[in-house]
Amino acid sequence: MTSHKKLINAQKRTHTRLCVGLDPDSSKLPKGFGPAVEDILKFTLGVIEATESVVPVYKINFAFFEKFGAKGFSAIETIMERIPENIFTIADAKRGDIGNSSRMYADMIFSHFNFDAVTISPYMGSDSVEPFLEYKDKMVFLLARTSNKGGDDFQSLISDGKFIYEHVVEKSSSWASAEQLGYVVGATRPEELAKIRKIVPANALLIPGIGTQGGDLESVLKANGSATAIINVSRGIIFTEVREDYQEDIYLATLSYAELLPIED
């Protein structure tokens, strides 16, 4: 089964577009957890245990693990073995390099860790993305319009009457099928999300920035329409409460967000 099909199945099964972002910040763990990588791992496995019955997608933010070097990568290995086979997994790794290097990164993400999808930076162009697209059964989410303040610096420059992020989406949309190539579009800019939806009506969008970053859920859902979207919540779920019995809180926060992000049958 392709990863795209797995995504659709998982969203139908759970009736939600929610993605739980696993960005475990060692300074914000529940009582009883220390700052070591072992604690980060234990907490993340606890989050998965609490939420796996209701979640279609997990996104693992590599930064929060790489911080610990080899031990952090080892934690990602353990987490990937733990996540049930029918849950879609995104490596939020934002890689991208010349061809032979991107090939190694693609090996890492898809062969070594066995993720379903990866986030990629577009700055180096087609041949930096292609090695990831050679894994025909997997998915790539290209950064288009990011939710942070600095996203304006270069993405909002105008060339030939269009924003750079529009060029990124337009040009790259011919590099692979709509089922293989998706885009990262921040929830903080719903009007731009709508614009991107017009360029790529069928491609999946990965939408971070709900909650802590200030994105408005209703505007985002309206701007996206009925096409495939994965809506990521990280800090809004995994740091709802910093208390020892965190699993119930996280489960309840996940359920609330899941209901706010329904998939119609």
Place this chain on the structure above:
Amino acid sequence: MTSHKKLINAQKRTHTRLCVGLDPDSSKLPKGFGPAVEDILKFTLGVIEATESVVPVYKINFAFFEKFGAKGFSAIETIMERIPENIFTIADAKRGDIGNSSRMYADMIFSHFNFDAVTISPYMGSDSVEPFLEYKDKMVFLLARTSNKGGDDFQSLISDGKFIYEHVVEKSSSWASAEQLGYVVGATRPEELAKIRKIVPANALLIPGIGTQGGDLESVLKANGSATAIINVSRGIIFTEVREDYQEDIYLATLSYAELLPIED
């Protein structure tokens, strides 16, 4: 001592602008080496042993190690412990994410691995780069003009009469001092390198693409002028000969390149 000062000292000591790129491709190792991460590590340590007396800078391409997951990261840890203190080290990791994630990546590169410098993708703008720049003693090389074919896709779009890569250099040059912020500029485009040199006459440039990628040494040196430049050679040195007694070949190839890239006293 700041990393910038360390760079200048190392180049003066060795009289060269050469950087040896450690991109060990498991399919191209000398006879007697297998495809396992242990062989990659052994080969890389062999390259360092053969070249450390004549080299001012090593650049470690993370892709070639991450391919092996945790064991690959562990190999980078071993390599960083092995490289002499007075040789400048670049993490060619091409990271870049929203602020709190970039902070974790900066921790990884500068605190965990203790690199002197890192390569960063500019697409997400100022707040994705800032956490790296908070390490005031370290250096950041921002991707400006890359040496690959796809580099044209978005870097060559024109906005307000200037190429996107010119906007990247111009705008970012105010984010930090010339001693802290450098740029990656491919050797395959010397005329564009000259243009970037005009915008940032004092910032260090990291120039890959000599040798295998077709960059012409003489044009590159002319375009750069006398300002600080680090000129990377990877495959041209570490895969000169694929034979068991590889260390002498690699030493001699390094010496040849070092002499072609002199630093005047």
